[in-house]
Amino acid sequence: MKKKLKIVTISGFLIGVGWLSNLLNFNPLIFDTAMVAAAVVAGYQVAISAYNTLKMKVISINLLVTIAAVGAVIIGEYWEAAAVTFLFAFGSYLESRTVGKARDAIRDLMDLAPNLATVIREGEEKEIAAEEVEVEEVVIVRPGEKIPVDGRVVKGKSEVNQAAITGESVPVRKEIGDEVFSGTINKNGYLEIKTEKVGDDTTFGKIIELVEEAQEEKAPTQKLMERFSKYYTPGIILLSIISYFFSGSVRLSLTLLVIGCPGALVISTPISIVAGIGNGAKNGILIKGGEYLEKSGEIDMLAFDKTGTLSKGEAEVDQLITYDKSEAEVLRLAAIAEFNSEHHLARAIKKKAEKTVKTEIKSPVAFETHTGKGVTAQIDGKEIMIGNSRLFKEQGIEIKPEIEEQKNRLEEEGKTVVIVAENDQIIALISIADRPRENAYQIVEKLKQVGIKKVVMLTGDNERIAESVANELNLDGYRAELLPEDKVKAVEEYQKEGYKVAMVGDGINDTPSLVTADIGIAMGAAGTDAAIDTADITLMADNLNKLPYAIGLSKAANRNIKQNVVFAVLVVFALLAGVLGQKVFLASGMLVHELSVLIVIFNAMRLLRYDAA
């Protein structure tokens, strides 16, 4: 790189000297000598490389440029020779500078990889390379340090910035038993972590590998461009020879050689893709390759798999209606009664109680489960009963009409309702639901803003739940009570209607429909390799925040690719017309060629800064 800059500087200086001597009316010999020297300085490496590759019977752009420059010197066009080689060297210097920036997006990500880990070996704390930690070994991570492995917390608690994985910098609480990822940063507490995965096997390692591979995956447009240039270059060489025989103009033939390599065209697609995928990777969005970037730019319909995407996928206490009792007391009694139950409704109640009840919740006496109906228990000498109406009917407890009415209303909203009684007196109704995520409504709105025409939900849940969620989130449609194969059929039907469908799921239960859709998007995939493998686009964070960003980015990338391709094709034909019309010669041909490549690169670089969604 430095050497390139030196070559460009010296060659440029010599050209300056040449023009200066010309201006001062010195002997023209000085001008000619300076120009030839400039051409030699800028071109000798190009010529060496051309010679080496020619030995392997490969015709490279270097060879074409060398022939053009040497030819120009032979016919006495010293300035043209100097300009062609100088512009070629300067252009490729600038190109590698700017392309380097696009590559840096990934390199920045790689720099987040942890280097060192602190472990205890032979009773002593030791710092070793992160890859050398052994599975099952415990590593120590102090505040401010990077977590070096994938594993689980065995001691301590802290907040961890998981931006390296999820793209979100809001810290996440980690306690004993919680999963932590390599590359994330321990903010404020001391942690001991039992190692599960090391080095390339970690989620972070996988991301890097995937991103690298994704950038190499060739998009359909790119393949087309490469095929075109494969024929274009030999075609131009042939044209150069033919035109010499017809017109006898060496200058024309040499100029044709200079424009024989459609650089802007070749680079137009891959550079946009690298920038797009790089931007995504920094934001916790893994795009599997250029093909998917192009495809998802065309998506106009989004289908959600409800459980775990639009909703959190776990039951939560929604409403608590009490009768002559405080909410806290009801929750305390209910949580104690459910202490030994692992039912998902019981878990929801206990979770809510943990947050609101101050006193300790301990195991009750005389606990009894009535499968499919509820539980009974004795607490503080009182008989507590929690369950559905079947349990109450069985136990002969009457439900008053006004309570029954409230219960029915909640159930119509698609919620599950449990009744709580103390000594045969009903004290509360607790409604439990799998709530939509807090920002699901805004996400749906934003998706519309980035160009999605229709947002629908395909769910295994019952009609009532599906309807209430669809209404609450203002969806354009829903289908309920679907089995995985029904979801596949639904996606196929939408596709037949002419929609380009993206399916959003957790990537585990909904694999068939993710594969069927034009684009499969898995979310919350940090730590689940299967989801990353199945999906075309993966959102590492377990929330919807990055979904509009991912779609918006794809659309922007798609537009960017189109702009680049159209521009590059126009340049190719304009140059060809200019050369054949004798308007463009060696130096100006090279100038336009190099400029067009730079413009294409700069346009693609805008994708690195894409940030609106």
Place this chain on the structure above:
Amino acid sequence: MKKIKLYLEELSCPDCANKVEMVLNKTEGVKKADVHYTTSKANVEYDPDKIDISGLKKAVAKTGYKVEKTK
């Protein structure tokens, strides 16, 4: 057949990638090579009986580029 990733020093033009790719593909013992301009990386499938890693590096060197690391 063995597969290897060659990380090259930064390729300076898209055509350079094509050049390295063609040279590698014409090298004895290389079954298939694809070189990516955007990542400056060559994925090579080769016959270890006919060519070794240093042979691959030499082939790349002919095009004027160095192999920085292999994997």
